[in-house]
Amino acid sequence: MLTKPAGTTIPILPCKSIDEQLAFYQALGFELTYRQAKPNLYACVRHRIAELHFFVLKQLDPANTYSMCYVSVPDVDTVYNEFCENLKKAYQKIPSKGFPRLTKLNNLSEDRRFNLIDPAGNRLLIGQKHASVKPDHPASDVKMPSSRFTKAFDAAYRLAYAKNEPVEAARVLDLGLKNTEDAAVEARFKAYVLRADIAFTMDDMELAKKFFNNAVQLKLTDQTLVGDAIERLDELKVSLDS
Secondary structure (H helix, E strand, O other): OOOOOOOOOOOEEEEOOHHHHHHHHHHHOOEEEEEEOOOOOEEEEEEOOEEEEEEEOOOOOHHHOOOEEEEEOOOHHHHHHHHHHHHHHHHOOOOOOOOOEEOOOEEOOOEEEEEEEOOOOOEEEEEEEOOOOOOOOOOOOOOOOOHHHHHHHHHHHHHHHOOOOHHHHHHHHHHHOOOOOOOOHHHHHHHHHHHHHHHHHOOOHHHHHHHHHHHHHOOOOOHHHHHHHHHHHHHHHHHHHO
16 A cells, blocks of 8 residues: 655755756746755745755756656646746736746646646646546547547646647647548547647747637637636737737
C-alpha cells in the first residue's frame, strides 16, 4: 500500500541570470528566502505552493532546456488567477510567448493544469487532480465519428497544452483536419479553436484569424458541449483585436 511521502522535494533549477530569474518569480509572488554570491551564485524562493532553488549555468539555452517539475495544488484556479494578476501588475500583461510565459488553464484527462515557463526555460506544470472519475475532457464530451480525427485532436490538444509543443501540435492537428467530413459540428468547432490558439502561440496571426473565422462561422447545435472552447475563442478575439 502506497503511503504519502513524509519528506519534501525541492527542485534545483538552472538559469542564465540570477537577477532575471528572481525578478520574474518575485513578480509572480514568490518570496526571496536566500541569495548567495560566493563561491557560486545561488538563490532560493518560496511560495505557498512550492520552494525552488536556482543555480547559474551560463551556457544555458532556454529554448533547449529540459528541466521541469510537476507541482500538485488543491486550488489550481486560485493559483492561476493569482499569478495572472501579479504578472499584469508587473508587466502590464500576461506573457504568453517566448520566455517567460504562462499558458492557459486546460482540462486534461488526469488533471486541470497550466504551464509556467520561466526566463531560463524551466517548466513548472501546476495542476490539480480531478475530483470526479470522468473529468470534463476536451474531446470526451463531443462525439467524433472519425476516429482518425479524434486521435489527432486529442494528441494535438495534449501536445499544445500539456507538453507545450505548438509546432508538433500544429502538424498533428493539420493532418487530423483533413478527416472532418463525418465529425460533429461541435468537434470541428473545438478543432478550429485549438488550431487558432496554436497559430497565435506561434505568432502566425494570419493563420490564427483564418481558423478563428472558421470557428465563428459554424452554427453550433449545443453550446453546452463546447463551453471551454467558447471561452478560449473569446480570449483569442481580444488578443487578435489588440
